Every structure is written in structure tokens, then in C-alpha cells.
Amino acid sequence: MGQAPSRSFVPLLALAAAASAAIVLYAIGDWALAAGFAATVITIAALLAWYRRLYPPPLSASDAVPDWTVARAAADASSMAIAVTDRAGRLVCASDLFGEWFPGYPSPPAVNADASLIESLTAAARAAWRDGEAKVEAIAHATLRLDVDITRTGRSEDYLLWRFTPMRQPSALDDVHRVLTGEAGRQLGEAGIMAVMIGGEGRIRAANGAFLLRAAGRIDANITGRDFAAHMRVDDKGRLFLAREESGGLPLRLLQVPLRRATQPGGIQNGAQDGPMLLLLIDEPVGGGGTSALSYIETLLSLLPFGLAMADRDGRVLFVNKAFARAAGIKDAETPSYPGDLVVREDQAAVADAVRRFAVGPQMSGDIAVRMREQPEEPIALSLAGVRGLGEAAVLLSLKDNSEESKLKRQVAQATKMQAIGQLAGGVAHDFNNILTAIIGHCDLMLMRHTPGDSDYDDITQIKSNSNRAAGLTRQLLAFSRQQTLRPQILQLPDIVADVSNLLKRLLGENVKLDVSHGRNLGAVRADPGQLEQVIVNLAVNARDAMPEGGTLNIQTYGVPANRVREMRQQILPISDYTALRVSDTGLGIPPDILSKIFEPFFTTKELGKGTGLGLSTVYGIVKQSGGYIFAESELGRGASFVIYLPVYAGGDIEQAKPKTPIKRSETWGTGTVLLVEDEDMVRAVAERALTRQGYKVLTASDGEQGLEVLGGGEKIDLLISDVVMPNMDGPAMVAQARRSFPDLPVLFMSGYAEEQLRKSIDIANVAFLPKPFSVNQLAEAARDALAMRPAAE
The missing domain is CATH 3.30.565.10 (Histidine kinase-like ATPase, C-terminal domain)
Structure with a gap:
């Protein structure tokens, strides 16, 4: 494309030079001067063309076309799911990971069928268009929990960049790895404590500098993935040594801290060999006493970020670190005498028995489900591990501070339960509205045959009054299920x-x-x-x-x-x-x-x-x-x-609700043919009788397919009245197909669901709504007003 302008420029240049020379020759009459002038024009034009080719003008913003292949490659190189949408809400670019998490590449915010999630993401998108960025935290999608960051971007800021990042869950393994490889690990080494984290298979995952120096000879040695047992040896007396210190080394004491809870915390399980562990090694003190070793261990436990405590063989508490006290609700001046003092009375015997079992016999670890005295409504797992060679200390207890996690779980469970109950309540209200429509309609028909003073008049009036009270109850159910018609x-x-x-x-x-x-x-x-x-x-x-x-x-x-x-x-x-x-x-x-x-x-x-x-x-x-x-x-x-x-209302992004001004007339008598489509027999019967009494000719159908058959029967239909939710073919699908043949056909939808919710889900213009339950007079007024929507030509 870049060569076409140059080729078209050559004949124009020759023509311009010839014309200029002719003008000069005519004015002066000198052939040499005219030829020189033409050559000068051609030279200047050639120089301009050459400069334009070397330095082409930059593309304008309107000419620039985004290269989405580059953007997609950059997105796939990241560890998050990325999508880009334009101002029309269309998905223009997405990473492969986005397609894996959201099959079919849906356009945000409609990433799944959760209405509350879509509502939250839609509000965040509006905020991003307005403020430049927005964030939604901890959304639930399938088995994932994601944080969503939304940023307005692009040369003209006409795109939204969506970044879906998995929430990082707290992990004891990550905490220990950070301790061992950081400043805390160095301080442990200076205190004479070697610390190693191993996996369930016995291979080293992390170690502090003190262990690296003594086990491998260099503090910067890389021993990750090696067998821990290969760095240790046991002599004929059963004492533990570092393999590298073959002679003259000091025997070591080993303390094992399990880092993974039992899979079923309802009872004690032997988990000593099943999961990752933190191994603490200290030199055996001279004389074999345990007091110095215990002081080392207490120093370590006070530095670790998760709750740990120690108890003796009689079950008395010897030490509690700050994390354990915080998780158990222990105040500064109230160190418990026994672990059982921390739990409810019903669990005290089980805790005391577990401590005695772990204090004697072989070393083992496990979990027991308990209820803390300060938080009796939330069972948690108390981990126990037997330790040996630390003097009085015989049992190591571990307790995780999961109050925030439990609170979040309760909130998510409550929201899920409320959503499920809301859907149930909305369905019940819809079905109940059908029943009430039939009751109220028949009461109105009976009242037309009775006058005040009749023996049955008061009874019928009372039935209708109670039915209206029941209708108020269904409105409350619809409000709870967020399906009530609001006028914001x-x-x-x-x-x-x-x-x-x-x-x-x-x-x-x-x-x-x-x-x-x-x-x-x-x-x-x-x-x-x-x-x-x-x-x-x-x-x-x-x-x-x-x-x-x-x-x-x-x-x-x-x-x-x-x-x-x-x-x-x-x-x-x-x-x-x-x-x-x-x-x-x-x-x-x-x-x-x-x-x-x-x-x-x-x-x-x-x-x-x-x-x-x-x-x-x-x-x-x-x-x-x-x-x-x-x-x-x-x-x-x-x-x-x-x-x-x-x-806070931002303005401009939400249309103001327009008040409706229906035509008010006192006369409800009408003429014409009405097609009534309703799957509930009792509602169809009362509506047919009510419309017939008002002067209309009424044709009926029980679902959308039958309604289309009646419409195609040749008889002119002046008004279509249809339920929304029906089997086989629902009302909106029937109306959409009917409008192809009868574009000006007035339509009146009646439904037990809310008008606002229906208008969001039904993309059909020029339709009226009548909420259930309704009276005979309300149906007649709605039919009259719907017929008034017909074009004036009719």
C-alpha cells in the first residue's frame, strides 16, 4: 500500500513541471530560463518525496489498530487469568488461563450464572470506568476463590483490563519456610538451634543456616530435595549425630513438630510419618540434663508464627507462646494450669486423656476436635505430639488461630444459604400468587351476583380480604428473594x-x-x-x-x-x-x-x-x-x-426510572378478540370468565405452542394476554415468534414474579405487565390500557 502514492505522484509531477515551464516561457520568452525553472520544480518535488519516504508521518489514534496477538502472548506469560473488554462489553482479548477457568470465554462481568456475583462485578466495572480502577475480593467460582482487579486502559482509555488472581490461602508450610530462610532462622542458628523442614517422604524442603553449615559444610549449600536421613547417623548406643561430624561431634536431641493436621480431626490419629514436619536439633547438654534443651525449645517456640505450647507428663502446662494464647483466648495474666482449662467441660476429659497417652510410650502425633471455652460454637483441631529428652516437657500442643477463617466461612455459608432460601421463597411466592389469583377472581365474580345485605355477601368479602392479606405475605417473600418490583x-x-x-x-x-x-x-x-x-x-x-x-x-x-x-x-x-x-x-x-x-x-x-x-x-x-x-x-x-x-449514586451510568402514566378511564367495557395463554387451569378459567363479562371474545391456550397455533388460525387477534413461565414454550419465546408475523400485536404479560426482574430478562419492546394476584377489575383495566397501545392507524 505504501508504493501506490509514489507511482501516482510521477505523472502529476511531470504535468506540473511542464505547466510551470509553459507559463514562464509565455511571460518571458526565454527557453533556457523556462527549462531551468521546470528542472528546479522537479528537483524540489523529488527531494520532498524522498524525505517523506524516510520520515513517514505517525499514525493517528484512529488509524492505530491494537495488536491483540502481542497482548495475548503477554497475558499467557503471567500466572493470572486476564481478559480485555471494550465499552460495549465485548470480549476482545483473553488469556488461555481465562478460558480454562471460564469455559467458553464469557465476557466479564457475566463470567458465570451467579446473579449476585454478576451484580458485584457490574458495579465494579462501572466504578472502573468512572475512577480508573476497581477491585472485588474473594469471589467464589467453582472450586476457586479469586481476587478481581479491573483497570481502565488503552490509548483512549476505552478498554477494561480484568485480572483474576487466585487467593493465596495461609499455609503452615509457607510460614515455616519463611521463618527458616529469613532473619528468624538466623537468630535460631545463633541460639544453637538447627531447624529443618522435611516432606512426608523424608526429603529436605528448607533448613536454616546453622544446619547447612554443620550438615553440608557451607551456609550457602543447596541440599533441598535430599534425604534428611542421609545427613544423620546413629551410634551403637542409639545416640543421634550429624553424618559429617564422624568423630568428636556432640550427640543431638531431635524434636519433631508435625505441620499437617489429621484428615479427620474428629479423633486422634497417628500422623507422625504421614506429612511434612519441622525438625529441631540441639546439642545434647553435658551430663544429659534437659533444662538447657528446654530453654532452647522455648526460645524457638516463642519465635514461630503459629500457636504452640508444652505440657509435662501430668498434663500441667509448662509454656505457651503468644500465638497459642491468642488462638485460645488466653489473657496475659491468665496462663492455664492444664490444657483442659481451655476447653468446654464436655471436652476436658478427652483432652486430659489425650495428653496422658502422648506423654508415655512411643513418639506419635495426632489431632483431636475440641471446643474452646472462649468460642464454644466453633469446634477446632488441637494437635498433640509426644516429645522425649526435654526434661519435664513431654507433649507439644498446637492450636491454629482460625477465627478470621471461621468468620469468613460462616459469612459465605450464610450468603449461600440465604440465596438458596431466596430462590425457594421466590418460587413459592410465584405458585402461591397463581392460587390467590384464582381465589380473588372467583370472589369478584361471586360478588357481581350478590349485593350488600345478602347472606353470602359478607362471607365472600371476608374471603377476599383474607386473600389480599395473603397476597401481602407473598409480596414480603418476593422482597426477601429480591424479586419485588421497586421504583428507585x-x-x-x-x-x-x-x-x-x-x-x-x-x-x-x-x-x-x-x-x-x-x-x-x-x-x-x-x-x-x-x-x-x-x-x-x-x-x-x-x-x-x-x-x-x-x-x-x-x-x-x-x-x-x-x-x-x-x-x-x-x-x-x-x-x-x-x-x-x-x-x-x-x-x-x-x-x-x-x-x-x-x-x-x-x-x-x-x-x-x-x-x-x-x-x-x-x-x-x-x-x-x-x-x-x-x-x-x-x-x-x-x-x-x-x-x-x-x-453512593454516581450519576450518568444508571437511567433514572421513568414514571409511568397509564391512561386512566373509568369504563372497562371493551370489544375485540383476546387470546389468553395460561398453563394454570384455575387462573385461565377465572381470567376467561372475567374478560368475557367485559365484552371481549376470548380464545384460550395452555402453552406457547398452542398459542401460536391459534394465532395462525386466521382469526384476527386484537390482544395477546400471556403468562411468562410456562412448560414447552414460555411466554416471551411465543411473543418473539408471534411479533414476526404480527409486529403491532399488543401484548399483556401476567406473572407472579416481579416486573423489574422480568423486564431485565425479557428483551421485547411495547409489552405491558400485570402482576399476580389480580382482581377482575384490575385485569379489565390492564386489558383496556394494553389495547390503547395499538398504533393510531388501527
């Missing part, structure tokens, strides 16, 4: 609190004082104001019930910037700017065993008949559906607090 607006939390304060004062009564405070410069949030008011009221009523003798209800709003969220190190809360709402009381508090269950539906501690157990579950569903997070904090006797974090 841009608002300030203090305004919502102010609107509901007068109602709260009446609900709380005279014994409870309401204290409200607001922070400054709070960011706006996007939520449904009516649902937020319900959240505050539900939390306030629960707080009132927790203060039977009176107290104070505190409602506080404040801003939480992203840097503060980062300092909180909250595993579930993504790093972003939030506006927080805290509702706290001075009541009885919530017991720890109940705190993890309070958001579950139908869980209540109130007396029978005084609570449905849906208040807090509804709060949870509304907050999550609004894109927020809620956490409960409590201490017995000191009240409870509920903290809600709502993301």
Missing part, C-alpha cells in the same frame, strides 16, 4: 428518616426515646423510598420489642468513603463509596447462636402468634435488591445494631 429514585437518606420519624414516635411508645443524627456531605443513593421506609420501620419495631423496659433507639446516617472501606477489610463489602444507615438500640442484645439466623425467613424468637418471622428477611431482601449490604452487630446486655451500606 435518587434520594438522600436523611430525608427518608425525617419522613418516617413521626410514624416511629407513635410506634415506639412513651418508654422508648428516639435519637436521630445525620452526618455531613452525604452522597445520594438510588433506592425505592417506600421500601426504605419499610426497612426503617421494621428495624425500629424489632428494636422496640427488644427493649420491654424502655430505652433509646438511635438512627444515624453517615458517609463511608472507599479508603475507610479498605481499612475495614470486610470480605463481603466491595471497596466503594457508601452512605450508611445505622439503627441501634439499648435493649437485651442478640445471642451469638441466633445472630447468624436472624435474616432467615420465618425465623422468630417472639411468642406464637406475635410474629411471622418475615420482618428482617424482608429488610434483607430490600437492601440487597437495592444494591446495598446489611450487617448485624450485637453484644448480650448491650443492645444490637443494624448497619446498612448503600452505594
Whole structure:
């Protein structure tokens, strides 16, 4: 392509030179001067062309085409999964590792079917487009736990770079390797302690300088992977020596610390030869006493990063390092006399028996599952190993501080359980709405044949009233399962609190004082104001019930910037700017065993008949559906607090909800032919009767395939009313196919699921929604308004 302009330039140059010479000849009449002028033009043009070829102009940003082959090669060279998306959300480049972790190369954020994960990654992507970068920590995908870093990149910053990095899990092996090869290993060597980590096969994985110097002769020797036994020898008296020190060497004492717990900590298992170990070697003191050796070991144990303690043959505790004290909940001035003092009463006998068994007989190690006195709700593994030749010390105990790990596991398990319960609740609400639709519809039809004063009129009215109460219960289930229709607006939390304060004062009564405070410069949030008011009221009523003798209800709003969220190190809360709402009381508090269950539906501690157990579950569903997070904090006797974090509205990235203005008419009588498609016989029957009474001709079908057959039957259909979820062919699939032949056909969807959720999943324009359960009059009004959507030409 670069030679074409040069070839086209030659005839133009000749023509220009000839024209210039002709003009000069005509003006002056001198042939020599005209020829010289033409030669000068040709020379200058040739020089310009030569310069342009040597120094071509740089490509503009619009001409530059990204070389994704180079980017892909660089991505494959890294240890993380990498993907690049453009502003349209399309995947333009990804590493091979991304394809292994996410089969089919899905375009982020839709990397799997988890709706909450997609929602979290979508919010992070918006933040990255706005701020340049974002991060989501500890996402779960199959068996992986990944950190996701998102960066805006590209010459015009029109791409997002997604980096998926596996979370590094804490490992005792890594901790010991770091100790032995670092400054702590050098200090151990100066104290006369040789330390070696070996694998289950007996080969060396790491060693400190003291062992390398005495076993290999050089402190920089590389003995990784060699057999540990090859560096040792045993004399005829059973004493242990270094093989390199054949004569004149001192006998050694060996202490074995197992680094891998038993696979089944429910009982004691002999694991001395099954896994990696830390071996500690010290010179046998003169005279064979154990006091000096014990001091060496205590020095070592105080430096190691995991919890270790020693006990004698009678089970008395001799030494506890700081990590063990922290994991066991031991305060500085409360060193326990026996290991059994650390566990609950039911486990004390098992711990004492295990210590006695390991203190005598052959050296062995194992685990036992215990419940600590300070944390009785979470069983943990206590490792024991018998030691010999250290004087009084006979048993080494190991305890891992897994409080943060256990807390994270509980949070993940709670989130998973709540998601599963939410899906179940949504399905139950959908089916229940079908039943209520039939009940309410038949009540309306019966009321048309009765007048006030009839013997049956009051009974039918009561049935309908109770059915409407049941419909309210299903709405709470849909709110919990995050499938309720919300009307979000841009608002300030203090305004919502102010609107509901007068109602709260009446609900709380005279014994409870309401204290409200607001922070400054709070960011706006996007939520449904009516649902937020319900959240505050539900939390306030629960707080009132927790203060039977009176107290104070505190409602506080404040801003939480992203840097503060980062300092909180909250595993579930993504790093972003939030506006927080805290509702706290001075009541009885919530017991720890109940705190993890309070958001579950139908869980209540109130007396029978005084609570449905849906208040807090509804709060949870509304907050999550609004894109927020809620956490409960409590201490017995000191009240409870509920903290809600709502993301600050960024503006521009979310369309403002447009209020609907349906046509309001008092007359519901209509004409025309309606095709009704509904798989539930009872709902189809009541809807058919209701529409027929309003003057419509009604054709029916039980699924999408039958509906298409009726549409193709030749009779003109004025309105299609269809359920969304049906067997064989669902409503959206039927409508999408019907619109090909009847593009202007008005459509009214009816469903027990929420309109907002359906509109996200149904990509069909110009359709109306009618939520179940509905009355006969509501169905007639919806049909009238849907027919009004027809083009004016009709």
C-alpha cells in the first residue's frame, strides 16, 4: 500500500513541471530560463518525496489498530487469568488461563450464572470506568476463590483490563519456610538451634543456616530435595549425630513438630510419618540434663508464627507462646494450669486423656476436635505430639488461630444459604400468587351476583380480604428473594428518616426515646423510598420489642468513603463509596447462636402468634435488591445494631426510572378478540370468565405452542394476554415468534414474579405487565390500557 502514492505522484509531477515551464516561457520568452525553472520544480518535488519516504508521518489514534496477538502472548506469560473488554462489553482479548477457568470465554462481568456475583462485578466495572480502577475480593467460582482487579486502559482509555488472581490461602508450610530462610532462622542458628523442614517422604524442603553449615559444610549449600536421613547417623548406643561430624561431634536431641493436621480431626490419629514436619536439633547438654534443651525449645517456640505450647507428663502446662494464647483466648495474666482449662467441660476429659497417652510410650502425633471455652460454637483441631529428652516437657500442643477463617466461612455459608432460601421463597411466592389469583377472581365474580345485605355477601368479602392479606405475605417473600418490583429514585437518606420519624414516635411508645443524627456531605443513593421506609420501620419495631423496659433507639446516617472501606477489610463489602444507615438500640442484645439466623425467613424468637418471622428477611431482601449490604452487630446486655451500606449514586451510568402514566378511564367495557395463554387451569378459567363479562371474545391456550397455533388460525387477534413461565414454550419465546408475523400485536404479560426482574430478562419492546394476584377489575383495566397501545392507524 505504501508504493501506490509514489507511482501516482510521477505523472502529476511531470504535468506540473511542464505547466510551470509553459507559463514562464509565455511571460518571458526565454527557453533556457523556462527549462531551468521546470528542472528546479522537479528537483524540489523529488527531494520532498524522498524525505517523506524516510520520515513517514505517525499514525493517528484512529488509524492505530491494537495488536491483540502481542497482548495475548503477554497475558499467557503471567500466572493470572486476564481478559480485555471494550465499552460495549465485548470480549476482545483473553488469556488461555481465562478460558480454562471460564469455559467458553464469557465476557466479564457475566463470567458465570451467579446473579449476585454478576451484580458485584457490574458495579465494579462501572466504578472502573468512572475512577480508573476497581477491585472485588474473594469471589467464589467453582472450586476457586479469586481476587478481581479491573483497570481502565488503552490509548483512549476505552478498554477494561480484568485480572483474576487466585487467593493465596495461609499455609503452615509457607510460614515455616519463611521463618527458616529469613532473619528468624538466623537468630535460631545463633541460639544453637538447627531447624529443618522435611516432606512426608523424608526429603529436605528448607533448613536454616546453622544446619547447612554443620550438615553440608557451607551456609550457602543447596541440599533441598535430599534425604534428611542421609545427613544423620546413629551410634551403637542409639545416640543421634550429624553424618559429617564422624568423630568428636556432640550427640543431638531431635524434636519433631508435625505441620499437617489429621484428615479427620474428629479423633486422634497417628500422623507422625504421614506429612511434612519441622525438625529441631540441639546439642545434647553435658551430663544429659534437659533444662538447657528446654530453654532452647522455648526460645524457638516463642519465635514461630503459629500457636504452640508444652505440657509435662501430668498434663500441667509448662509454656505457651503468644500465638497459642491468642488462638485460645488466653489473657496475659491468665496462663492455664492444664490444657483442659481451655476447653468446654464436655471436652476436658478427652483432652486430659489425650495428653496422658502422648506423654508415655512411643513418639506419635495426632489431632483431636475440641471446643474452646472462649468460642464454644466453633469446634477446632488441637494437635498433640509426644516429645522425649526435654526434661519435664513431654507433649507439644498446637492450636491454629482460625477465627478470621471461621468468620469468613460462616459469612459465605450464610450468603449461600440465604440465596438458596431466596430462590425457594421466590418460587413459592410465584405458585402461591397463581392460587390467590384464582381465589380473588372467583370472589369478584361471586360478588357481581350478590349485593350488600345478602347472606353470602359478607362471607365472600371476608374471603377476599383474607386473600389480599395473603397476597401481602407473598409480596414480603418476593422482597426477601429480591424479586419485588421497586421504583428507585435518587434520594438522600436523611430525608427518608425525617419522613418516617413521626410514624416511629407513635410506634415506639412513651418508654422508648428516639435519637436521630445525620452526618455531613452525604452522597445520594438510588433506592425505592417506600421500601426504605419499610426497612426503617421494621428495624425500629424489632428494636422496640427488644427493649420491654424502655430505652433509646438511635438512627444515624453517615458517609463511608472507599479508603475507610479498605481499612475495614470486610470480605463481603466491595471497596466503594457508601452512605450508611445505622439503627441501634439499648435493649437485651442478640445471642451469638441466633445472630447468624436472624435474616432467615420465618425465623422468630417472639411468642406464637406475635410474629411471622418475615420482618428482617424482608429488610434483607430490600437492601440487597437495592444494591446495598446489611450487617448485624450485637453484644448480650448491650443492645444490637443494624448497619446498612448503600452505594453512593454516581450519576450518568444508571437511567433514572421513568414514571409511568397509564391512561386512566373509568369504563372497562371493551370489544375485540383476546387470546389468553395460561398453563394454570384455575387462573385461565377465572381470567376467561372475567374478560368475557367485559365484552371481549376470548380464545384460550395452555402453552406457547398452542398459542401460536391459534394465532395462525386466521382469526384476527386484537390482544395477546400471556403468562411468562410456562412448560414447552414460555411466554416471551411465543411473543418473539408471534411479533414476526404480527409486529403491532399488543401484548399483556401476567406473572407472579416481579416486573423489574422480568423486564431485565425479557428483551421485547411495547409489552405491558400485570402482576399476580389480580382482581377482575384490575385485569379489565390492564386489558383496556394494553389495547390503547395499538398504533393510531388501527
